[in-house]
Amino acid sequence: MALAESGPLAGAGAQKPQGYWAGVGARLLRDPVAMICAAVLLALILSAVFAPWLGLADPYKGSMIARLKPLGTDGYPLGTDEQGRDMLARLIYGGRLTLFIGLMPVVLAFFIGSALGIVAGYVGGMVNTVIMRVVDVFFAFPSVLLAIAISGALGAGIVNSLVSLTIVFIPPITRVAEAVTSGVRGLDYIDAARATGASAWTVIRVHVIGNVLSPIFVYATSLTSVCMILAAGLSFLGIGVRPPEPEWGLMLNTLRSAIYVNPWLAALPGVMIFLTSLCLNLLSDGLRSAMNVRD
């Protein structure tokens, strides 16, 4: 008899409480690929932020005699560009602008798009129809074309490319946010929360946001690589950042004539773009699996 008295819930031992994000962090730390990518990205960001204190050459100062020096030249570890500017310095300084206009639009679009999508998904009905039909209109254009059109209309410049890229990324994020939210909206715990008499805003704040944000966030991180490439593309076309600012896309453009003379040098900005977007993609994959609580 004594054996049965250990209570109906024996078998479940006490466990240290651990927050959701702490759990995600712990799982991410155990993922070697994600950690390597995070380290690379961190190095890129830190070097870009602290570029002035790294003792690099002046990225704007050219030299007519030292043009297109190959990699490994004395004093120019990564060579020089077509105006004789130090490539290493320009790549690191270029990271500042490139990462900024590569990430900022996604961050802005993440907030705006999530808000729109969550409202559309939770409220439903007419509100949903209006928001989602507008989104659909934007979807009718390929994202590259849309970015070029808006940038072209607004004129070249950093702020304008920021605006145009943000507009490009709002529709896909809204759509994902809406889909995830309407999925969650149909679950019983939302009904249970509504049955307590909680206001729509309270239900969204406590029960919806926490459950939809992580999939939207993962999706948004996967967009950052696309955004960086688009931003570089805009600069490449001359409607983004203007010379002589160092920016990877722009550098790729100005160096393209040197591709027959010094292919390795000309490819360097492309390598940087590739490396960053690869790391971002792999990191967002890692994040996705780390956010999966159920196993």
Added chain:
Amino acid sequence: MTRLLDIRNLTLRFTGKRTVHALNNVSLAMEQGETLALLGESGSGKSVTLKALLGLLPPKRTQIEGQMTVNGIDVLSLSGRALQKYRGGEVSMVFQEPALALDPVYTIGHQIAESVMRHKGVSRAEAMSTALDMLDRVRIPSANRRLHNYPHELSGGMRQRVMIALALACRPRLLLADEPTTALDATVQIQILLLLRELQKEFGMGVIFVTHDIGVAVEISERVAVMYAGQIVEEGTTREIIKEARHPYTQGLLAANLHDVARGARLNAIPGAPPSLEVKPDACSFAPRCPLAHADCLKGLPPMVHPAPRRRVACVCAERMAAE
């Protein structure tokens, strides 16, 4: 005649992030044409047993020991073409959710005919006429027209009939049914149970019917094997199990069925929940929840008592009762 089914000391472990000892030393025998209900709760290993019999478990994450023969065929040694021929030909399965088990993009006639052609190597026309015959046999009204329906055009009960027609089209010797009526309404459930009973007689096949509902087991089967924590704890004819259950777990399940309980009376509920099976059981798995448990129950695995031919109980108390 060879035995239809002979499972000997089947032990099955899932490895991976967590180890689960899903089946522990399961032995089970069936003669040709018998119907057996595997009764148990979620996680008791009843569905795993069916999947093992069909070779459906992921080989990388599964470790199997023991022996399984169906009609003299060693199931564990099958692979490739032989396994395909065995599945659907010798043994076939009916699932709980026919909506998920039927392919939504093909008509039901096409799906049945496809399976017949694959196993019997007949022409499409011949296979289609077999399909039509099968729909008739599972009592689908105006089968001729239904042959060209897609699964979504049918009701839940009709889909389950189609599923059964598909499973029986190649005349298997053994039909595995994994809770095929759980998702159905009560008035439809009884129709499907009676249909399966008739078809079983008509085809003379053996049936293993997995269920958590004792009432369903009574309606469908001659014999019942009760599973708990990956082991068979009691086996006997349906009458023996219903009228004189010997294992405390079986007795608890019968009480929990509420068939003959006075309204509002306190239920004699089995306390607690089944074990997680992360470690291989080395004592009676039911002891922590058992009202009759005493120190002996934790000393080692319970003995298998055979009070009658083809009847067994894995319990210390049953042994004592038999001795008295």
Added chain:
Amino acid sequence: MSVTESFAQTPDKGGPAQPLVIVRDLQKHFPIRGGILGRTTAHVQAVDGVSFSVRKGETLGIVGESGCGKSTTARLLIGLIEKDKGEIIFDGQALGESLSLRDLRRDVQMVFQDSYASLNPRLTILDSVAFGARVQGLDEPEDRARSLMARVGLDPDRFAHRYPHELSGGQRQRVNIARALAMSPRLVVLDEAVSALDKSVEAQVLNLLTDLRREYGLTYIFISHDLNVVRYISDRILVMYLGEVVEVAPVDSIWQQQAHPYTRSLFSAMPSMDPDNRTKVPPLAGDPPNPINPPSGCRFHTRCRYAEAVCKSAAPRLGALPGAPDHLTACHLHDAASGHSRAGMGIPA
């Protein structure tokens, strides 16, 4: 204990004789939209003219098959979906008139079938249980939640900071019960609340529900497809078919005599539990019809073996059986003036 006190404070406005809930002619049709413009092409007649009442402290069991409208009725009762027509009167106050939805929600709570889907996976058990009390601005929501967790058999020290996926189905359903009780409701709607549980766990939860009802003076509406469970827990049983009430009666009365042919079929469809006396003929053929275009007249006439012309043309009204004022059924066989050839004689034995 603080929880018990606050239960005692809930005001009984209408007195003991006033039914806790009266539902009159409740109707809910869901539009089905089709085409590019999303025009309404048809209606699912989920609930159509349902009337019943629940007395204070009793348990009303609602049974019926899929598509009969039992879950829709539940959701209408707790105001999760809006009714098209009809009245819901809670303790003498009509919803939408003297009673606001917010007030109703304090008094009526629901426990859902899917114990996992009804808990927010990102909230700890404690936060889930305390949420409603916080929303309603009740005192010390965490203490309330902890004492309720203890009451439903979950040690708060061990479970408070866990997440739903770390619990078993039975434990999660206990959490859902605690959450419903945290609002100090007077009516709890249990929508297939034990159906997904294993039999042995189901019995534990049924015992718990019985105890809680007595302790807190609760009224239950218990929805289930399992007649044995409904009989065990209910005082009265209401049978629904395709959005309509076909029979309401005290448990013992309906167990002795099922007046409606559908109720009788539903009861005979129960597995027999006697290996020597198994079911031989299925009581009904085919599946329940689609509630999108339900049959005319009596909705059961397409499957009823006693159906006649009148059943097709006229819908029967819910009326008491002779000599049993509590036992209501909607069938022409029991209505002497219906024009059925066996009118007033009931189902042939």
